[in-house]
Amino acid sequence: QTVTMSWGYKPNNGPQKWVENFPIADGVRQSPIDIVPGQASYDAGLKPLDLKYDPSTCLDILNNGHSVQVTFADDTDSSRLTDGPISGLYRLKQFHFHWGASDDKGSEHTVAGTKYPAELHLVHWNTKYASFSEAASKPDGLAVVGVFLKIGGENPNLQKLLDAFDTIKSKGKQTSFANFDPSTLLPGCLDYWTYDGSLTTPPLYESVTWIVCKEPITASSGQMAKFRTLLFSADGAAPDCMVNNYRPPQPLKGRTVRASFK
Numbered sequence: 604q605t606v607t608m609s610w611g612y613k614p615n616n617g618p619q620k621w622v623e624n625f626p627i628a629d630g631v632r633q634s635p636i637d638i639v640p641g642q643a644s645y646d647a648g649l650k651p652l653d654l655k656y657d658p659s660t661c662l663d664i665l666n667n668g669h670s671v672q673v674t675f676a677d678d679t680d681s682s683r684l685t686d687g688p689i690s691g692l693y694r695l696k697q698f699h700f701h702w703g704a705s706d707d708k709g710s711e712h713t714v715a716g717t718k719y720p721a722e723l724h725l726v727h728w729n730t731k732y733a734s735f736s737e738a739a740s741k742p743d744g745l746a747v748v749g750v751f752l753k754i755g756g757e758n759p760n761l762q763k764l765l766d767a768f769d770t771i772k773s774k775g776k777q778t779s780f781a782n783f784d785p786s787t788l789l790p791g792c793l794d795y796w797t798y799d800g801s802l803t804t805p806p807l808y809e810s811v812t813w814i815v816c817k818e819p820i821t822a823s824s825g826q827m828a829k830f831r832t833l834l835f836s837a838d839g840a841a842p843d844c845m846v847n848n849y850r851p852p853q854p855l856k857g858r859t860v861r862a863s864f865k
């Protein structure tokens with residue numbers, strides 16, 4: 604390799620290599636995991652998720668070279684998560700996706716070994732800390748809500764994002780993106796599994812309370828194909844399709860997965 608390569612999802616810089624620069628990759632609370640419903644413990648003490656998002660906090664949509672990300676203004680509590688498995692109030696910072704090269708793979712979490720074509724992550728940070736950056740490395744710093752995507756009917760709310768993809772095709776491109784309500788991407792039923800985990804990309808901080816929704820949302824096969832038109836590569840570089848940007852499940856290492864539902 605001529606220039607020092609940053610992390611990615613290829614054989615020479617992908618998940619099997621991340622431990623070289625990020626030793627926490629072999630840590631005790633890494634994500635994602637395979638969720639085995641029969642082994643999850645129903646916890647009647649878990650509260651329903653309370654998610655309230657203000658579309659006016661939506662700022663822009665970005666190709667960061669690893670995923671497509673929608674970023675939010677987090678200087679007030681107007682887009683936030685409370686209750687569920689967490690205590691306190693966590694502010695929405697961004698959401699992004701992971702997906703495959705084909706509809707048979709793409710999610711990071713799996714359910715009894717089943718891979719979904721994609722997974723949405725809504726990243727929130729604990730307001731007991733002063734900022735996202737400070738919270739990102741604390742054991743109770745982040746709460747990420749995961750939502751599976753399955754192949755089904757056209758999703759009109761998802762289409763609003765996809766319509767912006769042509770302007771952010773390559774790494775580093777971003778464009779303003781206003782008045783999007785992320786709650787339109789949530790399933791009708793907010794039953795969830797929860798466990799203590801990590802970021803699924805470098806720096807892999809073990810700072811995430813994971814909240815994975817049992818019910819998927821739908822995307823059509825054509826909409827999934829649109830995700831695959833994005834590029835890992837920057838303008839002018841050899842085009843490198845942004846696909847398979849998912850980390851495979853990691854060892855549970857004795858952790859308990861709790862269910863909010865019977």
Ligand SMILES: CC#CCOc1ccc(CNS(N)(=O)=O)cc1
Pocket residue numbers: 724726735736737739747801802803804805806
């Ligand atoms: C300071 C700092 C930092 C890192 O911030 C992030 C935030 C989200 C992610 C995506 N991780 S995931 N897939 O677990 O939501 C990666 C790095």
Ligand SMILES: [Zn+2]
Pocket residue numbers: 699700701724803
């Ligand atoms: Zn993610």
